[in-house]
Amino acid sequence: MDDIQVKVFIPEKSKAVVPKRDRKLEHQQRKLKQEQKKQKYFDKIHANRQTDQQPQHQIENKDAQQINQTNDNKSQQRKPRVPMKQLVIHQKPQSVTLPSINVEQEGEVFTEQYFEDLQIHPNVKLGLKSSEYVKMTKIQQLAIPIVDTKANTFIKSETGSGKTLAYMVPLISHLMNAEVRITREQGTYILIVCPTRELSLQCVDAALKVGKKCPNIVVGALVGGENANHEKARLRKGVTIVVGTPGRILYHIQNTQSFKFLNINTLVFEECDRILDMGFQKDIEQLIQLLSDKIDIPSCQKIMVSAHVNQNICQIKGLEITPKNYKFVGFSKEFIKGTKNKDIQINDENQQCDWLGEGDPTWQIPSTLKQYYTLIQEHQKLAFLFAYIRTQIGKKTIIFVSTCDEVEFYSFLFQQVQFSNPFKKEEQQHVEEEEEEKKQAFITQEVYKLHGNIEQQQRSKTYFNFKKSKHQEGCVLISTSVASRGLDFPDVTNILVFDPPDSYDDYVNKVGRTARINKNGISLMVLFENLESQQFIEEIQSHLAAPLNLIESAEYFKAFQYYLFETKKIHDKMPDKFLALMIKQLIKQDKDYQLQSRRAYVSFLRAYGRLKSFKIKTLNLHNLSKSFALEKAFSEDTKDERYQKDLKFINREKFRQREDQANETRWDRERKKRRVMSQAELSKMEFM
Numbered sequence: 256m257d258d259i260q261v262k263v264f265i266p267e268k269s270k271a272v273v274p275k276r277d278r279k280l281e282h283q284q285r286k287l288k289q290e291q292k293k294q295k296y297f298d299k300i301h302a303n304r305q306t307d308q309q310p311q312h313q314i315e316n317k318d319a320q321q322i323n324q325t326n327d328n329k330s331q332q333r334k335p336r337v338p339m340k341q342l343v344i345h346q347k348p349q350s351v352t353l354p355s356i357n358v359e360q361e362g363e364v365f366t367e368q369y370f371e372d373l374q375i376h377p378n379v380k381l382g383l384k385s386s387e388y389v390k391m392t393k394i395q396q397l398a399i400p401i402v403d404t405k406a407n408t409f410i411k412s413e414t415g416s417g418k419t420l421a422y423m424v425p426l427i428s429h430l431m432n433a434e435v436r437i438t439r440e441q442g443t444y445i446l447i448v449c450p451t452r453e454l455s456l457q458c459v460d461a462a463l464k465v466g467k468k469c470p471n472i473v474v475g476a477l478v479g480g481e482n483a484n485h486e487k488a489r490l491r492k493g494v495t496i497v498v499g500t501p502g503r504i505l506y507h508i509q510n511t512q513s514f515k516f517l518n519i520n521t522l523v524f525e526e527c528d529r530i531l532d533m534g535f536q537k538d539i540e541q542l543i544q545l546l547s548d549k550i551d552i553p554s555c556q557k558i559m560v561s562a563h564v565n566q567n568i569c570q571i572k573g574l575e576i577t578p579k580n581y582k583f584v585g586f587s588k589e590f591i592k593g594t595k596n597k598d599i600q601i602n603d604e605n606q607q608c609d610w611l612g613e614g615d616p617t618w619q620i621p622s623t624l625k626q627y628y629t630l631i632q633e634h635q636k637l638a639f640l641f642a643y644i645r646t647q648i649g650k651k652t653i654i655f656v657s658t659c660d661e662v663e664f665y666s667f668l669f670q671q672v673q674f675s676n677p678f679k680k681e682e683q684q685h686v687e688e689e690e691e692e693k694k695q696a697f698i699t700q701e702v703y704k705l706h707g708n709i710e711q712q713q714r715s716k717t718y719f720n721f722k723k724s725k726h727q728e729g730c731v732l733i734s735t736s737v738a739s740r741g742l743d744f745p746d747v748t749n750i751l752v753f754d755p756p757d758s759y760d761d762y763v764n765k766v767g768r769t770a771r772i773n774k775n776g777i778s779l780m781v782l783f784e785n786l787e788s789q790q791f792i793e794e795i796q797s798h799l800a801a802p803l804n805l806i807e808s809a810e811y812f813k814a815f816q817y818y819l820f821e822t823k824k825i826h827d828k829m830p831d832k833f834l835a836l837m838i839k840q841l842i843k844q845d846k847d848y849q850l851q852s853r854r855a856y857v858s859f860l861r862a863y864g865r866l867k868s869f870k871i872k873t874l875n876l877h878n879l880s881k882s883f884a885l886e887k888a889f890s891e892d893t894k895d896e897r898y899q900k901d902l903k904f905i906n907r908e909k910f911r912q913r914e915d916q917a918n919e920t921r922w923d924r925e926r927k928k929r930r931v932m933s934q935a936e937l938s939k940m941e942f943m
């Protein structure tokens with residue numbers, strides 16, 4: 256037993272458990288040590304100078320001064336010590352003066368001639384007076400007497416110059432002057448065809464204003480998206496002036512037996528060139544064909560209205576558009592440039608003029624419009640939009656983009672983005688302040704959106720609400736080109752053409768939504784900085800009488816930088832990055848947001864690919880994807896499984912459908928719909 260050895264295991268040295276490094280704590284400790292060291296140093300000096308009698312805080316200050324004297328040529332007094340951070344003095348950003356307009360200033364659209372002096376029906380005069388139309392515009396002064404003669408007329412003048420009243424006044428006056436009093440039971444006398452639903456509603460509004468004191472004249476709209484049964488009911492009662500979109504008018508002519516159109520004696524085509532652009536030619540031709548079975552089309556008065564027309568308009572069969580058959584009323588190039596006194600061209604059978612030629616596009620832009628363009632890098636697109644929108648506080652602005660997806664994406668961002676400092680995340684000491692800041696919406700204006708995929712009722716609501724909005728902070732409408740034709744928003748002062756326009760005409764229509772009827776306005780077109788943009792600008796400039804000026808995009812970023820400094824006390828040298836990061840942080844939060852941004856990106860590229868003057872291959876897609884707040888560059892992102900899935904979905908389903916829709920003409924679509932409707936349904940609708 257004695258030999259029994261008890262082996263006791265004594266660990267040589269137990270392995271120490273290495274605690275996880277707390278870098279923050281280490282940093283704080285280091286800082287504390289440094290502070291203590293400095294304090295010791297001050298104390299030492301203080302002891303050497305034998306200033307024991309003085310209170311401690313004074314000693315510190317004096318010592319601080321003495322050290323400063325040694326370090327700074329002993330000439331300046333040392334200021335009380337402040338933490339290093341506060342010693343970094345930022346240079347205050349300078350305020351920027353962006354182009355502005357005097358809203359009150361008036362242009363030269365009005366003449367000295369009064370509606371009161373015209374030979375028109377007294378009730379029409381009363382209507383005009385109560386709607387506050389007093390003086391005539393130039394185009395009204397010239398077109399009213401010609402339309403009054405019942406001649407076929409082409410009315411062509413710059414955007415917002417009052418073309419609608421130029422034909423509405425004489426036409427309603429004619430109805431009122433009829434030998435036999437016109438009543439609604441007699442059915443329709445005037446048919447006005449418009450390319451869009453909103454424009455139809457606007458024409459109805461103009462007719463109601465002119466005919467305010469003409470109770471026997473009933474005005475009604477026939478527009479797609481509205482309940483066809485309600486329209487049928489109104490048609491049965493009788494509508495003297497029918498305003499509508501081609502497809503819906505055609506539908507009622509074919510399907511509504513109670514539509515009394517045998518008395519039609521005037522056909523008006525509003526924005527006639529747009530009717531062709533939108534693929535309505537077949538609709539129009541069929542409409543004329545159907546009408547000509549019942550009424551004498553050649554003896555009907557035909558009025559074509561547009562800010563610009565080209566030879567394509569002559570293609571419409573049945574209207575016989577030739578200089579011989581039509582009187583032309585429009586501003587000439589010479590008038591706008593002020594080189595000749597001949598301000599108007601009215602052609603007759605013997606007079607030749609280039610009314611459909613390329614020669615006179617300069618009159619399309621109101622002289623009260625200041626036009627600018629800016630050039631940006633691909634990665635700055637979204638940041639620029641946000642910097643721009645901050646400069647629009649208190650104003651009424653329309654932003655034009657190319658696609659419905661972009662409208663959705665930007666309007667979503669405008670409503671969602673709240674102010675936050677993306678670089679401030681590590682500073683915990685001001686958490687409360689930061690929370691307070693986070694609650695502030697970045698965009699304080701009212702935001703509206705308009706595009707073709709929105710339901711008609713909502714579209715009409717948006718149109719009217721935006722039109723009458725008087726929000727203190729201002730309001731913004733983001734829209735596709737659906738709002739670019741003929742729509743009248745009188746108080747809009749600023750237009751941002753955010754995506755490159757299709758053509759010069761497209762540009763004119765978009766910027767023409769401001770500076771209407773003598774008001775001043777500013778337009779800004781945003782293009783990417785490359786050779787194509789330069790060429791496009793040169794092309795546009797070649798058509799314009801007024802200059803298209805460059806404004807540096809940096810000015811808008813500087814304005815945003817100034818805003819950051821003034822209101823948020825943040826000095827950031829790269830405001831574009833600040834904005835991009837702020838938005839990216841929002842998009843990162845939710846997969847749906849990311850999907851939305853991808854859709855917008857893909858749609859933008861598809862639209863860009865269709866432009867005649869620009870090519871996708873010149874774009875830096877990596878940078879562009881950043882402009883849509885995408886998490887990674889698109890090329891890297893494509894490896895991601897989820898992304899692959901989403902993209903397949905987007906490409907195969909949504910965009911294939913859209914592509915088909917774009918190829919399909921309006922006529923084909925309507926025909927399909929009609930085929931689906933059974934005979935029973937139709938007759939039911941008819942007698943409701």
Ligand SMILES: Nc1ncnc2c1ncn2[C@@H]1O[C@H](COP(=O)(O)OP(=O)(O)OP(=O)(O)O)[C@@H](O)[C@H]1O
Nearest residue numbers: 388390391392414415416417418419562741743772
């Ligand atoms: N004589 C007038 N006095 C005051 N306001 C007028 C007069 N004529 C028209 N207006 C107003 O001017 C605005 C623009 O008119 P309108 O829409 O007819 O212009 P337009 O030339 O048809 O523009 P676009 O080419 O863009 O369709 C409307 O708000 C209209 O009420």
